[in-house]
Amino acid sequence: MKIYDNFSLKKYNTFGIEAKAKQFVAVHTVAELKTVLEQHQHDKKFILGGGSNMLLTQDIDALVIHVDLKGKRIVKEDDDFVWVESDAGEVWHEFVLWTIDQNFGGLENMSLIPGNVGTTPVQNIGAYGTEIKDTFVSCEAMHINTQTMKTFTKDACHFGYRESVFKQEAKDQYVITSVVFKLTKRNHKINTSYGDITAELAKNNIATPNLKDVSNAVIAIRQSKLPDPKELGNSGSFFKNPVISKSQFEKVQKNFPDVKFFEVSPSEVKVPAGWLIEHAGLKGYRKNDAGVHKNQALVLVNYGNATGQEILDLSRYVQKTVFDKYGIAIEAEVNVI
DSSP, X not given: OOOEEEEEOGGGSTTOOOOEEXXXXXXXXXXXHHHHHHXXXXXXXXXXXXXXXXXXXXXXXXXXXXXXXXXXXXEEEOSSEEEEEEETTSBHHHHHHHHHHTTOBSOGGGTTOOSBGGGHHHHTOEETTEEGGGTEEEXXXXXXXXXXXXXXXXXXXXXXXXXXXXXTTTTTTEEEXXXXXXXXXXXXXXXXXXXXHHHHHHHTTOSXXXXXXXXXXXXXXXXXXXXOTTTSEEEEEOBOOOEEEHHHHHHHHHHOTTOOOEEEETXXXXXXXXXXXXXXXXXXXXXXTEEEOSSOTTEXXXXXXXXXXXXXXXXXXXXXXXXXXHSOOOOBOSEEO
């Protein structure tokens, strides 16, 4: 393990923001992680996964520990289900494709989401009608201060919409080292309830889709709407879809009858943030090298040399514009550093 000083993080965040780490080390095993944490007990530390859900607005005055643990294995199976464990540093999309190649079902709707496996429970990532919590069994995590290992069950993770215990009570206390998922081996629950998927499958004349068909449809949809971070810096969806009361929604709907929505409970409605931003006139908006993507208003992009502060300023402008027009507050999904 080599520790680097004054290390550039440009290649380690999907926004492609130039920022420096005071020190940087990559760990490839749980033992290496334990050693680094023990040896730097009193130093400020910053845990870095795939760098896909953060916006760097400044240099990091700390030891940045890049979790690069690789490996995946079947830990249990029966006739109907398989329990698969993946180490935290595995690339999420590659892991999803591997499960599909094994004919294991449950993750196909979350194809092409950027990031690594270890950070998926933190956000309870989701797409096209599925979330991590639907297949999550448990994760192993190391306590940063004591280096003790702890197993977090599904219940212990307190999953919510883009929420978990790791963003609340356990924030900055643990490093997730591996995650276990329970996937189907047969009788797969194919979820094509989202209109985009239905339309994509119909376009390809697929009436009875399999796991690969759903994954391919999701990939095609995401590629048509979302920029590749390797070509245009971004972190996927920058904002959460706001959940508001039905009474508030009815007031919005009265003024904007075309507003899209999904009922999430008898008293609450989820409104697509992308729709709000687009219909506030901001789709394709650009200031210097910070912009709202031309195909998907939920995505903020770095056209090349934007600073993290410029992206943050743009996000605040988007939030203010949406609130001024609709009276709806939209929150950032991305962690601002």
